Amino acid sequence: xxxxxxxxxxxVRTKSFYxxxxxxxxxxxxxxxxxxxxxxxFTTPEHRTFELPVQDNxxxxxxxxxxxxLATIDAFKVVPVPLDTDAKQYAKERKxxxxxxxxxxxxxxxxxxxxxxxxxxxxxxxxIHDPSSTSVNTKIQLxxxxxxxxxxxxxxxxxxxxxxxxxxxxxRYRFIEFFVPGIIAMAIMTSSLSNALNMNAELRxxxxxxxxxxxxxxxxxxxxxxxxxxxxxxxxxxxxxLLVSYLVFDVRLHxxxxxxxxxxxxxxxFVGIGMLLTPFAKEAESASAVANAFLFPMxxxxxxxxxxxxxxxxxxxxxxxxPLYYVNESMRASMIFGDNAAxxxxxxxxxxxxxxxxxxxxxxxxxxxxxx
Amino acid sequence: xxDTEPVIVVERLSKRYGDLLAVNDVSFTxxxxxMFAFLGPNGAGKTTTVEIIETIRMPTSGRVTMLGMDVATCxxxxxxxxxxxxxxxxxxxxxxxxxxLRYYARVFGCHAxxxxxxxxxxxxxxxxxxxxxxxxxxxxxxxxxxxxxxDPEVIFLDExxxxxxxxxxxxxxxxxKGLQSRGKTIFLTxxxxxxxxxxxxxxxxxxxxxxxxxxxxxxxxxxxxDHLRLTLTSSxxxxxxxxxxxxxxxxxxxxxxxxxxxxxxxxxxxxxxxMDRAGLTVGGLDVRKPNLEEVFLKxxxxxxxxxxxVSAR
Numbered sequence: 001x002x003x004x005x006x007x008x009x010x011x012v013r014t015k016s017f018y019x020x021x022x023x024x025x026x027x028x029x030x031x032x033x034x035x036x037x038x039x040x041x042f043t044t045p046e047h048r049t050f051e052l053p054v055q056d057n058x059x060x061x062x063x064x065x066x067x068x069x070l071a072t073i074d075a076f077k078v079v080p081v082p083l084d085t086d087a088k089q090y091a092k093e094r095k096x097x098x099x100x101x102x103x104x105x106x107x108x109x110x111x112x113x114x115x116x117x118x119x120x121x122x123x124x125x126x127x128i129h130d131p132s133s134t135s136v137n138t139k140i141q142l143x144x145x146x147x148x149x150x151x152x153x154x155x156x157x158x159x160x161x162x163x164x165x166x167x168x169x170x171x172r173y174r175f176i177e178f179f180v181p182g183i184i185a186m187a188i189m190t191s192s193l194s195n196a197l198n199m200n201a202e203l204r205x206x207x208x209x210x211x212x213x214x215x216x217x218x219x220x221x222x223x224x225x226x227x228x229x230x231x232x233x234x235x236x237x238x239x240x241x242l243l244v245s246y247l248v249f250d251v252r253l254h255x256x257x258x259x260x261x262x263x264x265x266x267x268x269x270f271v272g273i274g275m276l277l278t279p280f281a282k283e284a285e286s287a288s289a290v291a292n293a294f295l296f297p298m299x300x301x302x303x304x305x306x307x308x309x310x311x312x313x314x315x316x317x318x319x320x321x322x323p324l325y326y327v328n329e330s331m332r333a334s335m336i337f338g339d340n341a342a343x344x345x346x347x348x349x350x351x352x353x354x355x356x357x358x359x360x361x362x363x364x365x366x367x368x369x370x371x372x
Numbered sequence: 373x374x375d376t377e378p379v380i381v382v383e384r385l386s387k388r389y390g391d392l393l394a395v396n397d398v399s400f401t402x403x404x405x406x407m408f409a410f411l412g413p414n415g416a417g418k419t420t421t422v423e424i425i426e427t428i429r430m431p432t433s434g435r436v437t438m439l440g441m442d443v444a445t446c447x448x449x450x451x452x453x454x455x456x457x458x459x460x461x462x463x464x465x466x467x468x469x470x471x472x473l474r475y476y477a478r479v480f481g482c483h484a485x486x487x488x489x490x491x492x493x494x495x496x497x498x499x500x501x502x503x504x505x506x507x508x509x510x511x512x513x514x515x516x517x518x519x520x521x522x523d524p525e526v527i528f529l530d531e532x533x534x535x536x537x538x539x540x541x542x543x544x545x546x547x548x549k550g551l552q553s554r555g556k557t558i559f560l561t562x563x564x565x566x567x568x569x570x571x572x573x574x575x576x577x578x579x580x581x582x583x584x585x586x587x588x589x590x591x592x593x594x595x596x597x598d599h600l601r602l603t604l605t606s607s608x609x610x611x612x613x614x615x616x617x618x619x620x621x622x623x624x625x626x627x628x629x630x631x632x633x634x635x636x637x638x639x640x641x642x643x644x645x646x647m648d649r650a651g652l653t654v655g656g657l658d659v660r661k662p663n664l665e666e667v668f669l670k671x672x673x674x675x676x677x678x679x680x681x682v683s684a685r
Binding site: 002004005008009011012015016019020206207208210211212213214215216217 | 426427428448451452454456458459460461462463464465466467471475476478479480481502515518528
């Protein structure tokens, strides 16, 4: 290895990179935009208010009280639905995914229950909903818990079980704190794997590698400069993601020496995978297809956007053979939980994986020779 | 040529890819200061042979020494002393001409005079243009300049003008002639007959992995030409008959001119003398000896020109 050649090659690649606007965007701006978008969507659900259309067919004192009760909960803002319309048709026409119907017999039923002491008397509150809507479940859950509380209160006795929250974290932990480490890992994976793949395919296709092979540039020089280049990109994109997360969402994350180590391990692992895949991507065009075939399943299965625990069992088992899972785990263990033992365990597994694929990838990449 | 040192010695070189014998028992020598052309159609084994000499590929059998060193074992020492323009040269798209050349100079660890290199290859005006914006001819000239950054003793140019238009091709030739006048040893591969004829001191004709002939372009055409082709026009009808009586077999071309195939240059003289004595007028006259193209066709049975892959990339 010649440091002079490594440095010169690094300069060339860095220059090529910042002069190419599209790669600049996908490497730095894209993960930052993801943080901004997902952070905005998921960080403030506690302050979110849903409109709840209600058709009050009872129009009694009791129904007014019920509506008042719904309105005191921040989550719902009651919107009256005209009485002379068919509620189902109304919801359909207006694309409402949840509509509550208070029956006209509300008053009568309440009287039977509380005045005549008829325990069999109950009030069916119909909710008309669109099961295909993803946000409706949250609203129905809210509605259910309100009704459960109302039912419990109606018995007149204090509740038997109450839930007392106690966090294992010293600080508050929101979705954004979960999300940011995942996005850092995703950004490193995407740029390391696809650069390793694209760069090689492109340089080979263009004959640049053939030219380099007739100069004192060795394969080691080239690999070392590739790794350094990828490290620089990863450090800059990690810094950009963290900066935006701190400025916009005021995230609370532990940044310590684990982070650079995890970044390094991730770069080696994904550059290694990229090199292993090189023989399947001889042309630059097929390279991005091959890269995406690996990137997307990894991204979704390794807990980048949501915790792995949310997936069915067999997918969880599958996730545990993916390197990104361990990178994510180690990022979160160190940045959210500050758990050194857990971080070390995940970094260790990711590091062993990185070493194996990198060495295999090195043997697998041919240096412009014997390729045809 | 006898008093010059051999720079490249190729002895019984073969290269096999699976069932394909790409290079088959090839031997030749290139001397110092020589412009050596490897002439053959695509797939003849030119590039494979050259890449073995350039240390990019390993020979299956045989031995190649360059500047006295074995190419199979002395790669690091050899690459410092040679300059290579690979087939279909390309550089980093987003680098300027100056940056590209500076990179290659740094890689060799030498303080090349980039400006002088750009002057030599007539690239000064494009010094700050990004590589991807250059035309094919300019790109090739960047490649030639990049092959010169280490002031090499031997320069390899693999199909330097393939894919270029005639104007760009002539510009590249001008650069090559300049290099030749500086006493560099140049190894050229081409499938352009004109290029080999115009530039090369020695031409090796390669076909199906074998060298079928090797000599200077003039001697190749002389040795392998067994006829001259004489075309003349005459207003006298007797001319045709007179030529027949001299023992030749003239034919009439479509435009009415007479075409005669003769063995030697002397035959042309005696034929013209006979016509003169008979008082016959001779109008247009054209004597052509076969060119390398015909020699090539005769030696290999293959057509050269039609195999050119102008639009391959």
